Amino acid sequence: MSRAAIFRKIEAATAAIKVKAARPDYAAAITHAAPKLAGGDLLEIFARNLAAVSGRTMRSVAELLAFLTANKQCHGYCDPALYERVGAPLAAAGLTVETAYDRTRYDDYQFGITQASGAIAESGSLILDDERTSRRLAALSPWIHVAVLEPAAIHRTIGDALAALGASPNIIWVTGPSKTADVEGILIEGVHGPGEQIALVL
Amino acid sequence: MFPMFGTQLIDDYARHISDEKQTSVLNGAAAGTAKRYQVLYQDYADPDALRRLAGAIKDHTLQHLGTYLSQAEQALTARGVQVHFAETDEDARQTILAILRQHEVTRLTKSKSMAAEEIHLNAFLIANGVACLESDLGEFIIQLDDDIPSHIVKPIIHKNRREIANTFLREGVAADYNDDPQTITRRARVFLRKKYMDAQACITGANFLCADTGRMVVVTNEGNSRFGLAPVPLHIALVGIEKLIPGERDLAVFLNLLGRSATGQQLTVYTEFINGARAAGQADGPEQMHVVFLDNGRSKVLASNCREILRCIRCGACQNICPIYRQASGHAYRSPYGGPIGAVLTPLLFGDRFPEFADLPKASTLCGACNEVCPVDIPIPDLLLRLRDKAKRESIPSPAAIPMAPFATLATSPALWRTAMTMSKAMNYLPLQIAPIKPLQDWLGQRTLPPSKGGEFRKWLKARAKPEDRRTPRSQTEDRR
Numbered sequence: 001m002s003r004a005a006i007f008r009k010i011e012a013a014t015a016a017i018k019v020k021a022a023r024p025d026y027a028a029a030i031t032h033a034a035p036k037l038a039g040g041d042l043l044e045i046f047a048r049n050l051a052a053v054s055g056r057t058m059r060s061v062a063e064l065l066a067f068l069t070a071n072k073q074c075h076g077y078c079d080p081a082l083y084e085r086v087g088a089p090l091a092a093a094g095l096t097v098e099t100a101y102d103r104t105r106y107d108d109y110q111f112g113i114t115q116a117s118g119a120i121a122e123s124g125s126l127i128l129d130d131e132r133t134s135r136r137l138a139a140l141s142p143w144i145h146v147a148v149l150e151p152a153a154i155h156r157t158i159g160d161a162l163a164a165l166g167a168s169p170n171i172i173w174v175t176g177p178s179k180t181a182d183v184e185g186i187l188i189e190g191v192h193g194p195g196e197q198i199a200l201v202l
Numbered sequence: 203m204f205p206m207f208g209t210q211l212i213d214d215y216a217r218h219i220s221d222e223k224q225t226s227v228l229n230g231a232a233a234g235t236a237k238r239y240q241v242l243y244q245d246y247a248d249p250d251a252l253r254r255l256a257g258a259i260k261d262h263t264l265q266h267l268g269t270y271l272s273q274a275e276q277a278l279t280a281r282g283v284q285v286h287f288a289e290t291d292e293d294a295r296q297t298i299l300a301i302l303r304q305h306e307v308t309r310l311t312k313s314k315s316m317a318a319e320e321i322h323l324n325a326f327l328i329a330n331g332v333a334c335l336e337s338d339l340g341e342f343i344i345q346l347d348d349d350i351p352s353h354i355v356k357p358i359i360h361k362n363r364r365e366i367a368n369t370f371l372r373e374g375v376a377a378d379y380n381d382d383p384q385t386i387t388r389r390a391r392v393f394l395r396k397k398y399m400d401a402q403a404c405i406t407g408a409n410f411l412c413a414d415t416g417r418m419v420v421v422t423n424e425g426n427s428r429f430g431l432a433p434v435p436l437h438i439a440l441v442g443i444e445k446l447i448p449g450e451r452d453l454a455v456f457l458n459l460l461g462r463s464a465t466g467q468q469l470t471v472y473t474e475f476i477n478g479a480r481a482a483g484q485a486d487g488p489e490q491m492h493v494v495f496l497d498n499g500r501s502k503v504l505a506s507n508c509r510e511i512l513r514c515i516r517c518g519a520c521q522n523i524c525p526i527y528r529q530a531s532g533h534a535y536r537s538p539y540g541g542p543i544g545a546v547l548t549p550l551l552f553g554d555r556f557p558e559f560a561d562l563p564k565a566s567t568l569c570g571a572c573n574e575v576c577p578v579d580i581p582i583p584d585l586l587l588r589l590r591d592k593a594k595r596e597s598i599p600s601p602a603a604i605p606m607a608p609f610a611t612l613a614t615s616p617a618l619w620r621t622a623m624t625m626s627k628a629m630n631y632l633p634l635q636i637a638p639i640k641p642l643q644d645w646l647g648q649r650t651l652p653p654s655k656g657g658e659f660r661k662w663l664k665a666r667a668k669p670e671d672r673r674t675p676r677s678q679t680e681d682r683r
């Protein structure tokens with residue numbers, strides 16, 4: 001009932017508009033933030049822009065291990081598909097690494113390691129796609145989220161990443177740690193999601 | 203049942219606002235303006251070109267709204283999403299309640315949505331036995347205080363840390379008083395994640411909905427909609443029919459503008475693209491998704507001579523820069539939409555109550571700053587004039603009927619006026635020529651005015667002097683450098 005009424009009203013309103021504009025045609029370049037794209041290597045650009053939103057880029061599991069132990073973050077989750085490459089070396093060094101995420105113990109996980117399906121150099125964003133992320137919650141509830149990224153999966157621009165969205169029902173771009181400035185405009189990181197966002201480039 | 207908006211006319215409200223609240227609003231708004239300017243201009247040589255393009259895409263979409271809406275409906279249905287249409291606020295509330303009842307939902311979290319504010323969804327659901335918890339930090343605090351958001355993106359811009367710490371103590375979110383913003387945030391984190399995990403559904407709004415694929419975009423900085431959706435089986439999205447854009451490609455234009463205009467960020471932290479229930483094999487995320495398209499007066503606005511206001515992407519930039527908003531706060535506008543956007547949208551959306559809100563379009567100095575910051579280039583000052591004209595034609599009597607009445611308000615506290623103006627770029631646009639009150643003109647005249655950057659205001663004033671059809675956005679009719 002509502003449907004028909006709404007469409008009727010919209011039709012009446014738009015029919016009365018004398019001059020209608022065609023869909024604007026534009027070059028993608030108008031959306032590009034040139035200073036953000038400066039530099040040659042996509043990984044370098046990505047890392048620089050991720051750092052600008054207080055995210056970190058790491059190049060090896062050893063580097064990640066050092067960071068986790070220095071911050072006493074010793075218990076986490078790792079996507080089973082990444083266990084051999086990332087989880088196992090951490091476990092061998094004495095960390096507790098689970099490959100099944102138990103949602104009743106969501107606060108036990110200090111770090112979560114999941115697969116990024118890509119990244120965006122222009123904005124320092126990590127792309128998580130439902131079809132490749134083992135558990136959404138594991139990328140969300142721990143204080144530290146580690147997204148494993150293959151350098152070949154980095155898109156240059158936001159526009160490029162949009163063109164490659166594909167058919168996954170849920171994709172999220174994560175641009176740095178979760179944050180708020182609701183209290184007196186003061187920036188606080190780690191509101192509901194991770195306070196540390198790490199791209200582990202392998 | 204519904205949270206009460208005040209009934210004081212805007213002038214009167216502004217005159218009696220407390221110093222503490224005024225300072226909070228002013229500081230928050232000024233910081234927002236500064237950040238937006240810095241980030242937008244550092245990244246784009248010609249941000250105006252991008253703003254004009256965004257406005258043109260939205261205009262085109264609105265002019266062909268029926269086509270795009272039915273395209274979106276088909277795409278959503280093909281993705282297994284259940285689509286509903288709500289002609290009025292009551293239709294939307296009942297539709298949502300019916301879905302919740304069908305799933306026996308008694309507790310849910312809600313991610314910040316202006317459309318939901320507009321239809322007072324929270325209060326309605328709670329009155330009907332559904333515990334509905336706001337999960338955005340600011341909205342959560344608003345809910346605890348039984349308050350009303352006073353800014354589109356910074357709902358608690360009018361509050362300071364001491365008030366929040368007291369609220370947390372009073373409501374049992376915290377065991378002791380602590381007003382450190384970091385501690386406040388951590389306490390909310392601990393409190394809210396229990397609620398996310400325990401909820402049975404999540405209600406969100408949408409920032410954009412692409413007609414070509416039915417893909418919906420929800421952005422948050424805190425991650426609250428992401429967290430709200432991940433553990434629950436049911437997602438209901440309340441989407442104003444004006445949220446449509448033609449295609450996914452256009453998101454590059456809008457996402458780049460939204461983050462920068464709203465909070466001075468290149469992109470909002472979590473930009474979530476939702477196109478149906480969770481993927482097969484994914485353990486988290488809703489199994490069922492509903493979209494409720496909301497009209498609630500929008501189609502009437504579309505039929506009016508102020509339809510450009512439907513381009514709005516709810517960034518709050520016009521609120522931040524507006525000297526009247528800074529002085530009066532969002533609460534003075536008596537609707538969830540305060541500031542310049544509210545001064546236009548509120549009297550239009552609640553069209554049957556137009557006389558009640560006819561003072562709002564007068565609450566502007568017509569300085570033009572709102573148009574210049576608007577990411578979709580809405581000619582807000584023109585729209586305000588059209589509404590004043592409507593009020594005049596319909597001979598609506600109002601105690602605030604003196605044109606430019608806000609000048610009188612501001613003149614009563616020149617110190618605040620001066621601070622507001624110095625802290626914003628708006629000083630450049632101070633419309634001395636149209637200040638109607640002689641002493642005020644004299645007072646303003648004594649201030650040393652910095653040169654206007656690019657003379658946008660004078661250009662605007664000149665364009666205004668021509669009696670052409672103002673339905674055409676000025677940016678399309680005027681050469682701006």
Ligand code: SF4
Nearest residue numbers: 514515517518520576
């Ligand atoms: S009217 Fe423009 S500036 Fe104001 S909230 Fe809407 S999009 Fe932002």
